[in-house]
Structures are given as C-alpha cells and as structure tokens.
Amino acid sequence: TSEGKSHRGRWQLIALIAVFIAPVLVAFVWQPTGYVNRGQLIEPPRLVSDLAMYMSDGGATVLSSLRGKWTYVYFSHEVCDQTCNAVIESLVRIRLSRGKHKDRIQSLVAIVSPTASPSSNERVSSPTPLTAYIEKSALGRWREAFGVEGSAPPEAGRIYLLDPLGYLMMSYPPAIDPNDLRKDLARLMRVSRIG
Numbered sequence: 001t002s003e004g005k006s007h008r009g010r011w012q013l014i015a016l017i018a019v020f021i022a023p024v025l026v027a028f029v030w031q032p033t034g035y036v037n038r039g040q041l042i043e044p045p046r047l048v049s050d051l052a053m054y055m056s057d058g059g060a061t062v063l064s065s066l067r068g069k070w071t072y073v074y075f076s077h078e079v080c081d082q083t084c085n086a087v088i089e090s091l092v093r094i095r096l097s098r099g100k101h102k103d104r105i106q107s108l109v110a111i112v113s114p115t116a117s118p119s120s121n122e123r124v125s126s127p128t129p130l131t132a133y134i135e136k137s138a139l140g141r142w143r144e145a146f147g148v149e150g151s152a153p154p155e156a157g158r159i160y161l162l163d164p165l166g167y168l169m170m171s172y173p174p175a176i177d178p179n180d181l182r183k184d185l186a187r188l189m190r191v192s193r194i195g
Helices: 002-029 082-097 099-104 136-146 178-191
Strands: 040-047 052-055 060-062 070-076 105-112 130-134 159-162 167-172
Touching: 052 136, 070 082, 070 178, 082 099, 082 105, 082 178, 099 105, 130 136, 136 167, 159 178, 167 178
Parallel strands: 070 105, 105 130
Antiparallel strands: 040 167, 052 060, 052 130, 070 159, 159 167
C-alpha cells in the first residue's frame, strides 16, 4: 500500500509539473505568423505636411491642416467618376463601421490638375469626404511625398493612410477590398495612442 501511495504521489507530481511546463513548451515550439498587413506598409513612415491644395469652397490650405485624425487620401482625376465615387463610398462605410471611433477618421479626395474652379459635375457625390484640388504647379511635390516604391504615381487612383500626426503609414491599390482597409485601420487604431 505504501508503494502504491508513493507511485500515485509520483504521478501527481509529474502531472503538476506538466501543467506548469506545457504552456512554456507550447509557446516555444508554436510561433504564430502574426498579423499580415493588407496594404503596403511605408517603412519608415514619412511625414507629409505642407502640400498646397484648394478645398472645394475655394479656400487655399495645406495638407497639415487635416492633422489630428486618421486620414484616407484618395487621388482622383479631374472628374470624380463612378469608380471614384465607389471608392469614396467604401471609405465612408469604413468610417461609419468604427462606431464610437468614427470621429477619429476622415477621408480626403484629392482631385488632380483641375482646369478651373470646381464645377458641379466635378464635385464628389458621396457624403462626408473632404474634397481638395491640386494645381499642376504643386503636383510634383505631391508625387514626391506620396510616391511609393514599385507603384504607380499617386494620381493613378491609389488610397493612402495618414496617421493623426501627418505621417504616411500605408498605401493601397485602387481595387483593394474595403474589409482589408478596415482591418488595417482597426489594428492601427488599437495599438496607437494617437488620434
């Protein structure tokens, strides 16, 4: 009987040690792949700020005036066509999907090379985005600031994400799934202490 108790006590000790060591062994052996960005991460993030633009009301300003919120910047050609409006509607839905955090997000539609002051057919028809116009003389600086290695120039319809301090964080192709944009933004907002 005393040998049986000793044998049982040994197994209890082994089981107790296994309970404490197993998680350490699992953590050491199993290494998850981690989070994968859906867009192209800009490394290191690049400050983009004093880029001249005209808002839809005709007022001159600079990009840095939009600091304080996570900002999607979408470049469109002179007329915001059906594709442009579809992208912007997606950005609006992403903003609304953040619920109580929606006020931390904004969208800017940058219309490239306007020929004149915006007319009614050039205006963006989707609700809530900010609309700005970039003159040809300022386009070079915008291209330099938003140029991402291995991608087309900004006016090719790419979508960019700026953090609340004005740093370019992510770049996306025009045909990106809106859910991928939302997932990246949700993660950035969760880990960031700004905006």
